[in-house]
Amino acid sequence: MAKRNPPTTCKTLSELWVPECSGFLLGCLLAFALQTFFFLSPVSSATFVPTNSSFKGMIKLGEGIVNHPEDVSVDGNGVLYTATGDGWIKRMHPNGTWEDWQQGLLKVSEEGVTVLVSQFNGSQLRFANDVIEASDGSLYFTVSSTKFTPAEYYLDLVSGEPHGVLLKYDPSTNQTSLVLDGLYFANGVALSEDERFLVVCESWKFRCVKHFLKVSGRTDREIFIDNLPGGPDNVNLARDGSFWISIIKMDPKGIQALQSCKESTQLLEAYPELIQLLIPMGKQAAAAVVNVKADGRLNREISDPNATDISFVTSAQGHDNNLYLASINSDFIGKLPLRPL
Numbered sequence: 001m002a003k004r005n006p007p008t009t010c011k012t013l014s015e016l017w018v019p020e021c022s023g024f025l026l027g028c029l030l031a032f033a034l035q036t037f038f039f040l041s042p043v044s045s046a047t048f049v050p051t052n053s054s055f056k057g058m059i060k061l062g063e064g065i066v067n068h069p070e071d072v073s074v075d076g077n078g079v080l081y082t083a084t085g086d087g088w089i090k091r092m093h094p095n096g097t098w099e100d101w102q103q104g105l106l107k108v109s110e111e112g113v114t115v116l117v118s119q120f121n122g123s124q125l126r127f128a129n130d131v132i133e134a135s136d137g138s139l140y141f142t143v144s145s146t147k148f149t150p151a152e153y154y155l156d157l158v159s160g161e162p163h164g165v166l167l168k169y170d171p172s173t174n175q176t177s178l179v180l181d182g183l184y185f186a187n188g189v190a191l192s193e194d195e196r197f198l199v200v201c202e203s204w205k206f207r208c209v210k211h212f213l214k215v216s217g218r219t220d221r222e223i224f225i226d227n228l229p230g231g232p233d234n235v236n237l238a239r240d241g242s243f244w245i246s247i248i249k250m251d252p253k254g255i256q257a258l259q260s261c262k263e264s265t266q267l268l269e270a271y272p273e274l275i276q277l278l279i280p281m282g283k284q285a286a287a288a289v290v291n292v293k294a295d296g297r298l299n300r301e302i303s304d305p306n307a308t309d310i311s312f313v314t315s316a317q318g319h320d321n322n323l324y325l326a327s328i329n330s331d332f333i334g335k336l337p338l339r340p341l
Contacts, residue, residue: 055308062092146164156204165179165185186200187203188234205230289313
């Protein structure tokens with residue numbers, strides 16, 4: 001690991017670092033190293049089941065056409081849509097042909113791009129993440145962090161604070177309202193089959209929460225599934241009412257150690273490689289997807305720990321006994337035939 005210059009708030013070694021400052025950093029680094037390399041993460045709770053399948057047999061669609069696809073969706077006609085890292089929306093027809101759509105965010109139609117919401121409570125939305133439309137036209141969307149931008153995601157991580165929110169946009173009134181706050185990096189969002197509840201991914205907590213929409217007497221949220229084998233990214237409803245959730249492999253003990261360090265931001269500035277130890281994102285990053293039943297029971301895991309077929313899967317969508325996979329590391333969409341359990 002290449003050492004970086006010490007934080008500007010500390011003196012260099014030649015100037016004899018202030019003991020308190022160097023002590024903080026060295027203590028944090030030691031705690032991080034011990035947690036990461038010498039102490040095993042706790043075994044997940046009984047909600048977790050062993051891997052029962054892999055990504056072997058996956059077909060690569062649109063290889064070289066899509067650039068770092070982060071999300072994927074398939075409509076009822078089998079038309080595939082993906083949002084790519086260069087800001088484009090692309091679609092693939094069932095016959096395999098692709099089209100480029102206009103660059104944009106939020107609402108994309110044949111006529112072009114329309115910005116529906118850019119601010120909330122007087123603040124600019126800088127980290128909108130995922131969106132789902134209800135049958136009445138309402139849009140529920142997540143904002144991963146109200147404090148940090150996408151480029152500053154690691155600062156949101158080490159802060160250990162819940163800056164994420166779930167918002168609702170009503171197209172009939174053009175009004176936006178708060179649904180949930182206090183979320184630890186609000187990521188994917190999906191509606192249940194009967195639209196009684198929403199599932200929202202909290203990446204930094206290794207869990208998904210449930211918010212009831214049509215049931216009185218319920219609290220605003222409850223745990224849908226926790227102790228996942230990584231941070232949940234995107235979530236999509238399956239035809240049978242279950243949910244496909246992409247999993248980002250992380251080191252929970254290392255994250256806890258870094259969050260407990262008062263100088264965590266300075267530590268990452270001095271050793272930026274640490275974030276790659278906590279959240280491996282390279283071509284060798286493990287890929288994992290889980291299927292969770294509507295009652296929150298884990299049904300299936302598909303995993304590629306060595307990134308043999310695909311790495312760092314960020315979205316999974318089922319359609320016609322196939323699972324479509326997006327990864328920000330790839331230049332294709334994966335199509336995996338699903339085998340019966």
